[in-house]
Amino acid sequence: MVYDPKRIEAAAQSRWNAVDAYKAVENDPRFPKGKYYACSMLPYPSGRLHMGHVRNYTINDMLARYMRMQGYNVLMPMGWDAFGLPAENAAMKNGVPPAKWTYENIAVMKAQCKALGLAFDWSRELATCDPAYYKWNQWFFLKMLENGLAYRKTQIVNWDPVDQTVLANEQVIDGRGWRSGAIVEKREIPGYYLNITKYSEELLDYTLNKLPGWSERLRTIQENWIGKSEGVRFAFPHDIKDASGKPIQDGKMYVFTTRADTIMGVTFVAVAPEHPLAARAGELNPALAPKIEALKAGGTTEAELAVKEKEGVATGLFVTHPLSGEQIEVWVGNYVLITYGDGAVMGVPAHDERDWAFAWKYGIDIKQVTHFVTGARAGSEPQVDRINQPIFSAYAESHWHVSYGDKSGAYTTGWIELWRVTDSNNLGTRTRFDEMQQCAWLEGLNTSNAVDVVAKALAEKGLGEKKTTYRLRDWGISRQRYWGTPIPVIHCEDCGVVPVPYEDLPVVLPEDLIPDGSGSPLKTDEKFLQCSCPKCGKPARRETDTMDTFVDSAWYYMRYASPNAEIDGKPTMVDARNDYWMPMDQYIGGIEHAVLHLLYARFWTKAMRDMGMLKFDEPFERLMNHGMLLNHIFFTPGEHGAKNYFPPTEVETTHDEKGHINGGTLPDGTRVEYGGIGKMGKSERNGVDPQDLIDKYGADTARLYVMFVGGPEDPAVWSDTAVEGAMRFLRRVWTYCADRAGEISSAGAVDASKLTSELKTTRFELHSALKQSNYDYERRQYNTVVSATMKMLNTLEAVKPGVCPALSREGASVLLRALYPVAPHVTCELWSDLGFEKVHGSLLDAAWPQPDTAALVRDEIELVLQINGKTRGAITVSSSADKATIESAAAAAPEVQKFGEGRAPKKIIVVPGRLVNIVV
C-alpha cells in the first residue's frame, strides 16, 4: 500500500472529531502534572491561512501534543480577531456587509485549520465581533469609566484622511497611517482614552525584572517604548504677555532636562513652532510669522528624513535664567517637539549635540561648564575653561583629540562634549569629563549629584523639581469606524454624555450595514442612533464611535479560559476557570505585536487585577516569536522605477558561477531580475498558499516542512525541493512500517542480551537519536527534532526485514511517538495499524518514550586521539576503562610516535567518553 496522505488524514481527523479528542477540561484527572496553556495570537480572518499561520500553529501544536504526552492538561484554543478595517474595505468593494464577509472567511480558515490537523479545542472558539464577546469590552469599559481608568477628552490626534479615522501614536509610521500609508494630519477631536500611563512604572518594572520567559530583544523593545526618562522640570520666568495683556503660561516657560547639571551653560532656549511663545512672537513681529510657520513644515513628515539640518529663528523675546538671572533669548527651533514634555528646551550648546549644531549655525554663545576629568593616564590634561569656535585648532595641535562621530580619529566639526581619546593607539576608548568647574557651588560634583543640587536650588525658588517622564501615552480607543465594538455611551442634550446602564448591555452593532466610504454608516442609521437618555428618559442619540480592535485582543485569551463565564448563575466577563488556566504558559506569535498588542494586554490584565477580577499580575509567562517566512523575489523593471513582480513558481532560476541565483526566465522566455529574499507577501507576489501544499502533499508534509526548515524563531526561506524532501521522508516512514507490518505487530520485547554487536549498535543509535529528540523537544528546537526522527529511520532501515522483529517493533514504537507531534495523522494511522494502540492506548495519550540507559552504554568506545591538541586518530577502549588504562592505550598508539616526533608525553588529558589528548 502506498502512502496516501489524503485518505490517512481524512480518516485520522474524523476519528479525532468523533471523540472530541482535544477538548480541555479544568482539573482533568487524566493529567497528573497540572495545566499547560499554550496559545497562538488571535488571527485576523482575512480570507485564508498563509504560511506564517501554518508555522505559528504547528509550533503551538507540537508543543501542545508533546506536553499532553508528558502528562499535562493542555489547553490550545483558537478564535478570530473579527473586527477591523479590511472587512469594511471588502464590504465597499463587494457590496456585502462586513459581518457576512467575516463569517465566511472564518468558516474557510477554520476548515483549513482542521485540514492541518491542529489540536484546537474548538468548543472555546470565539469571534470578537460576537455580541456575547464584545459585550464584555463594553462592560469593562464602563468599569474603567467608574474607576477613572477611562476618560473622555479632546486632544490633538493623528487623523488619517484616507481611512477617516484617528490613529494611535504607534499606528503612525514615519508620519503615515500604518494601514493606509496616507500622510497623517493633526486634528482636534473628542474621544475616549484608557489610562495605561498609570501603570507605566509597573509595566516597566515587570519588563525589566519579572518576565524571565521573554526574550531580551522583546523586553528591550518594550522598555524603549515605555521610554522612562528621569530629569528635572523647571521654569524660566518671564513677563511676556499675550494680546489681552495676560502673562503667557502665567509667566513661566517650562522645560524638561535630564542634564540639569549643565544649567549654568544655558545660552538660549528653544521652543517648538506650536508653542504659545512662538505664536506670540509671530503676532508681535509679523515678519517672523511665516518663518515660524515654515519651521512647522519640517515637523513629523518627510523633512525628518530629508532635512536633518537644524533650523530656527530668534524671537527677540527673553526669559530669565532661574539661577543666574541672566536674560536668555527665546528661539523657535524645528528640532523641538510640541508633543514631548512642555514643547521647550533649554539650550546648552557645549553639552548637547543638537544644541551645539543649532548654536554653531546661528552664532550663539557656547559656554562649557563641565569637563572631563580622568587623570588616570600620564600626560597633561588639556586646559580648557571656555569653548569657542577656535578651540578646534587648539586641540588639533596637541595629541588630545576632539573626536566627533569619526572613528578614524580625525576631528570633524560637530558637537563636542569633548570626548577625549585616552590612548592614541586605542581610539575607541573614550572617557567623559565628569566634574563641574566654573560654578563654584557645583565644583567637584559628578553629574548625578550636580543634578540633585541644581534641582534643590530650583525647588527653593519654586521654579522646578525632579520629575520622571515616560514616552508611553494614554491609549486612545475611539475609532470613527463602523465595524467595531460600539462605545456604550449616550449623548443627551440635557444630561450630556451618559454611560449605558450595565443591564442594557450589549449595545449591539447592526450587522447589515454596508459602508460606502463616506464615514461610518452608524452615523445615519436611525435604528441604531435613536435611544432614550438613561438619566432623564428624553430622546437621545447613541455614540457612533467604536473601539480600537486592540481592545478585542487585550483579553480574549482569558475568555478562552472561561467561555460563557458565570458566577452565581449570572454571566460574567471571566470566572474561576480563568484562574485555573492563567497566566498563560506559552504565548506564540509574530514579533510585529511586540509593542501594541502585548503592552495593551498587559495593561488590561493589571486593570482587571486591580478590580479584583483575577489573581495574577502578568498574562504571559513565556513568549515565543516565530520567525518570518521568506521567499525569493523576481521582477521586471516597469515605468518610473515601478517593478512588476512574478511568483517564484513561474520562474526558472539561473545561477552565477558560484551557484548563487542571479535571475531567471519566465515560461515565455522573458528575462526577470532577482530581487533577493523578502517576506512572503502579496505585493511582491512571493507568497505560498498553504492550501496548495495540503492539496498536493498533505498536512503532515506541510507541517514537517515548516518545522524542519529552521529554528522556530529564525526566519526561513522557502524551498520547493525541500518540501519534496519532507514528503519523501514521510513516505519512507510509511513504507518501513508497511513492509514490516507483520513482524512489528507480532514481535515481543527486545532481549538486549541476545543482540549481535551489530544490532546493539543499531539500538544504540536509535536510543541516541531518541535522546537528542527529547532534549530538543524540551528546548523547543523543532528543526533538530525532525533531524532526530530522520536519524532513527535511517538507522532502522539499515537492518533488513526479518533480521530482528523485536528491534523493528521497538524502533517503530519510538519513531512513531517522537514523530507524532509533527506529523500526527500518519503516525496515528500507523500506531493503530501496527497494533500499538491495543497495548499502549491512543497515541494522543501514550507515554512519551525514554531512551533505555542500558542501550546507551557500549562495550567498547572510540576515543579521539589528539596530539598537542590536533586530532590524529582514534583508539578503541572498553567503555569501563579507567583513566590509567586509557592513558597507556593512548601512549601506545602508533600516531604518538609518528606525530610526537619521538618525544615523551609531558601530559595526558582524558575527557571521559570523548577524547584523549597527549601533549609532548
Place this chain on the structure above:
RNA sequence: GCCGGGGUGGCGGAAUUGGUAGACGCAGCGGAUUCAAAAUCCGCCGUUAGUGAUAUCGUGCGGGUUCGAGUCCCGCCCUCGGCACCA
C-alpha cells in the same frame, strides 16, 4: 548614535554550551533498476596537494587565553531588528 540578535560548505542548517566542525536535509555528481523516463535504491560530495593512504588550510577579520576555541576575552568589519531631533 544607543540597545538587542546574527555572520559556519553550492543552499537550509547542526554541533547537548570549551572536546572529532559541517549532524539531518536540499541541490549536484556517479552507479543500479527500467525499452525509456519518473519513482525508488546504493555510493561520493568544505579547500588545496596527491593515483592513493594521507597531509594542509578552514566557522566574517586581527589579536589573546587554553593541552584544545565555531563556542571564552580584547579590538574591528558586515548584516538584521528595535528606538530616536525624547531635551
